[in-house]
Amino acid sequence: MVTEEKKKELLAKLRTAVISYDEDTSKEAAQEALDVGMDANDAIFNGLVSGMVEVGKMFEAQEYFVPELLMCADALYAGLDILKPHVKQMDLGVKGSVVIGTVEGDVHDIGKNIVKMMFDVAGFTVYDLGRDVPLDKFVQEQLRTDSDLVCLSAMMTTTMTGMKKVIDDLRAKNPNVKIMIGGAPVSQDVADKYGADGYAKDATNALKDAINMIASLKKMKDEAETRKAK
Amino acid sequence: MKSELRNELMGHGAEVVGFAGLQGHMSGELAHLDKAVSIGVDRRLNEDTLRLLVKLQKRTVRFLKSRGYRTLAIPPDSDRKKGTFISKLYSLFNHKMAATSAGLGWIGKNGLLISPDYGPRLSLSTVLTDAPLGPDAPMEHSLCGDCTLCMTYCPSQAITGAEWSRSSPFVELVKLEACKSHKATKRATDGKPNCGLCINICPYGRKSITEEHDGKKLRN
Numbered sequence: 001m002v003t004e005e006k007k008k009e010l011l012a013k014l015r016t017a018v019i020s021y022d023e024d025t026s027k028e029a030a031q032e033a034l035d036v037g038m039d040a041n042d043a044i045f046n047g048l049v050s051g052m053v054e055v056g057k058m059f060e061a062q063e064y065f066v067p068e069l070l071m072c073a074d075a076l077y078a079g080l081d082i083l084k085p086h087v088k089q090m091d092l093g094v095k096g097s098v099v100i101g102t103v104e105g106d107v108h109d110i111g112k113n114i115v116k117m118m119f120d121v122a123g124f125t126v127y128d129l130g131r132d133v134p135l136d137k138f139v140q141e142q143l144r145t146d147s148d149l150v151c152l153s154a155m156m157t158t159t160m161t162g163m164k165k166v167i168d169d170l171r172a173k174n175p176n177v178k179i180m181i182g183g184a185p186v187s188q189d190v191a192d193k194y195g196a197d198g199y200a201k202d203a204t205n206a207l208k209d210a211i212n213m214i215a216s217l218k219k220m221k222d223e224a225e226t227r228k229a230k
Numbered sequence: 231m232k233s234e235l236r237n238e239l240m241g242h243g244a245e246v247v248g249f250a251g252l253q254g255h256m257s258g259e260l261a262h263l264d265k266a267v268s269i270g271v272d273r274r275l276n277e278d279t280l281r282l283l284v285k286l287q288k289r290t291v292r293f294l295k296s297r298g299y300r301t302l303a304i305p306p307d308s309d310r311k312k313g314t315f316i317s318k319l320y321s322l323f324n325h326k327m328a329a330t331s332a333g334l335g336w337i338g339k340n341g342l343l344i345s346p347d348y349g350p351r352l353s354l355s356t357v358l359t360d361a362p363l364g365p366d367a368p369m370e371h372s373l374c375g376d377c378t379l380c381m382t383y384c385p386s387q388a389i390t391g392a393e394w395s396r397s398s399p400f401v402e403l404v405k406l407e408a409c410k411s412h413k414a415t416k417r418a419t420d421g422k423p424n425c426g427l428c429i430n431i432c433p434y435g436r437k438s439i440t441e442e443h444d445g446k447k448l449r450n
Contacts, residue, residue: 020295024288065259065262066259066319067259067260067263067302067316067319068300068302070314070315070316070318070319071302071315071316073315074314074315074316077314077315109318110315110318113315114315
């Protein structure tokens, strides 16, 4: 069994690897964690993700800029790729699936990818449509996968308006689906106006909101089923 | 710090190392990383070239990070892993820009970096950083002169003959479509996409016949 001391050391190593955007160390530490028999969940959440949370803070404090943020995310994925196959059970209370993409006309997908990463880490099933996604595609994909959640991203005010159409179409087809939007021009006001269930300022918030939404969605479904059973 | 880094890289296989100051020339995302270390190695275009470039790049990153500076390694053009987050930003900066700014050479009529000593026979990689590395003198003009060998020998007449200078860096030197279609035809006929005549023919840095007979390493 792995000693507490060794565990601490490895968690710190994973965390530092993400913060100092060091892919090699991230891989190395992830492998080491598996070798000594550490729990992969522990390594991901208390190591890699804890590092990324710190990176998020540094980004907000304008200590890190976009390039560092992206390299940190790459370092996180490098470790995650090694650890993920060994994750037994993500213990988040809820699990869900999500359709995500950047709307038609918009090729800016960095933010979308970071949000996607948070879903990946949390063990969601992610259907990533990529960028410049035709508006109908979101609806089709949601129906095909029966996802709990649809996330739309837009970077420009001109493409943002496409989100309204997707939301209306989704609602018409499937009133239960939860919809989140994000991106530079998006605000809570816009989310309210467009009829989205949530708006997320950044990736961490997106994940928190998403979990809450899915939890409430699952609850609604359960209640409906119990009613039916009676 | 500068000569220490240069010596370390030269000692591990770099042919040329230059430092560029790029203050005010970087796009927004990269504005804080406005110094560049430009590394050139002998272009042999095999696995080893790539491995060496990557190794030197990692060495540079370690060197600068251990001294508390930030780095962004722009990998060699042939080693851009798709699908990483950071690969989205690579296109914001190109190696030749770093190399000319670091005075390693100029952009020849064939659109490639020409080093006075190695001609177009270098493979490049770049590390951007915020470390206070004093810049080398940038190269301002092309030194191709009247030479038009690459133009003459280009099988697809893709080379326009225009001349590069720092003040007009965006003149069309090579008609990319013509060059690309020639490569495509070549790939279809003999399975090898590479042409490289404009590299082979360049008189800069070309080893003379005698040297080859002396058993020295043949460059291309």
